[in-house]
Every structure is written in C-alpha cells, then in structure tokens.
Amino acid sequence: MTESTISAPRRGVPIWVQIIIWVFLVGLLAIVAMGLNRAQQGTVQPGQVIENFTLPLYSSYELDGKSEINIQELRGKVVVINFWASWCKPCEQEAAELQAAWKEYEATGQVVFLGVDYVDTEPEARVYLKKFGITYANGPDLATRISQYFRIKGVPETYFIDQNGVLQYVQVGPFTSIDQIRAQIDPLLK
C-alpha cells in the first residue's frame, strides 16, 4: 500500500503542453510590448536610411512619365517628401511655398519633390492640387503604408532625404516661408 502510493506520483499536464502554453503566452506579451514600443516612438529619425517603397501617382502628376515610383530609383537626388491632405487646413499654409520651392529646384534636376496624399479622396485631392497650382509628383498613400513606415503623427509633415537615401531632416507642421525649405535643401546639394 505504502510502496504503491509512493511509486505512483500524480501525473499533471505533460511538460510539452506546458512549454507550448508558456511560449504562446510569452509570445503574446512580446507582441503587445512591441506594439506599445512602436506607439511610443516618434517619427523616423534623421540618420536613418529610408527603405524602398512604391508611390503610385495621380494622372497628370507623374514623374518623368512614370505612373509610380520606387524611392530607391531616386538615389543620387535630394528627395523632399511632403505628407498632406485636402482636408488639412495647415497644409494649405505651406502649399504655395512648396510649389514655389519646387519651381526653383526643378530645373537643376538634383531635387525631387513628392507629395504623399494621406487618407484622402482623389476628387478632393485634385481640387486641392489645382487650387494651389501644384505641379510636382503626387499620389495617394495606399493603405497608409508609407505614412506608417515614416510613423507620421499628422499632416503636414515633410521629410528631406539626401542623395544616399539617408533622412536628414523632418519638418513637423507647415513651413511658414520658402527660406525654411531652402535652408534644408541647399546644404544637401553642396
């Protein structure tokens, strides 16, 4: 009686089941932690190499006849990426300055301006582009992939990328003068 009781310890959940349960729970916690960490991060920081992404372009707003562009194809040029939306009032404050700056640098062939239309509808976006006479390449941020990559906090936001694809400056909020835009582009061209 005594021997049989000692030699037959109680069997619980098999060890492999316990391991699976713990791995699952730890994995879930890790995912939650990563999500919280990402939520606390700000925008992409200067110094970071910008990974490749594709921006489809609105018709009449193509770049060199291409209806979509890969950012990596623009290596060797300074790229100015402006996030905007037609419903965004502060975006209107800088629209004219951005277009004027584009006109200044367009002829050099060393600078590319890209407008990324964030959470917008195409008809309203076209009205906005026409209203401010914008001529540089523009396209929608499909499925908000580009804005999620840059982790934008709102619009307008503008990112200055150098010839090597490295982010050099982030402007959060609208530009108040064309000099502010020049101050970021000119040093990158030297």
Place this chain on the structure above:
Amino acid sequence: MKATSDRKTWQITDYIVLIVLSTAFTFFTKTVALAQGPTPTDDEVNRIAKQLYCPVCESTPLDVCPTEACRQWRDVIRTMLAEGKSEEEIKQYFVQQYGARVLAEPPNRLVSYLVPAVAILLGAFMLFRGFRMWMKPSKTESSLEGATREAKPVQDPYIAKLEEELKKQK
C-alpha cells in the same frame, strides 16, 4: 487515484477545446450585401459608415465623425452606393485605399478574436492550476507524508535504541 487525476486533467482540456471551437464557429458568419437604390439616403450611407473608422479620427465611427475627412468619406460611400456597389465592395474599396484598420470589425475575425480568447483561456488555466497547487499540497507530498506515518512502527533498530537511551537519561 492516478486514473481519476488524469480524467480531471483531460476534462479541463476538453472544456478548453470545446470553448475555443465554439468561439471560432460563432465568428464564421458572413455579412449580406444589400442592393441599393439610385439615390442613397443618409441612413443607407450611415449603415455602412458606422462600420468604418477614419485613421485621422480614431475611436470615432465614420457615421458620427464631424471632421472634413470623414465627410469626404461619407460622400464617397454615397457615390458608390448610387453606382450600385454593394456594402462588401465599398468596404473592400476603403480597405484597399486606407488599410484594414479602417474596419470596425477586423477582416480576419477568426484570428483576431481567437488568439486573445485562447490566450485568456490558457492564462486562466495556468492560474487555476497554480492556485490549486498553492492552496493544497500535491498528492505526491501527501502520499509521502502518509508513507512516513505508516512506516513509523517499522523504524531502524538503531533509532529505536537511541530513543530508548534518551528515555533512560530523562
């Protein structure tokens, strides 16, 4: 005793599997696309709008969101309804344009609901087991204690002699 313990363990596992499967089955239902008339009313627009969330105004359903961006979205819904697009087609369009996060109900409902449900159930199960083990000693410990008690009369002769000597000294 061993068989009873195993049966209990399996009963708990069975309950977990049953709950998980029934949860999965519940979320396998499909929404029905309704035909729309040529001039959609606000109610028809809002019926779809309340299933969408604009990324700009998080936590505010599209049907009650007062911002300009949301007004534009509602106009798009109205236009698409007038074109005869179904509810599913309209929602699909918004997902393509703005991502799955605009949907009030996640697209992969099975995964979205099942993973947290399974995690909660597993967590509860582990807690239950932990508390149970904490509250009362395990059968092995009990058995060992019982075995010690029962084995007392058959003590080592040296210990018996020692105890006898101690009694004499007292």
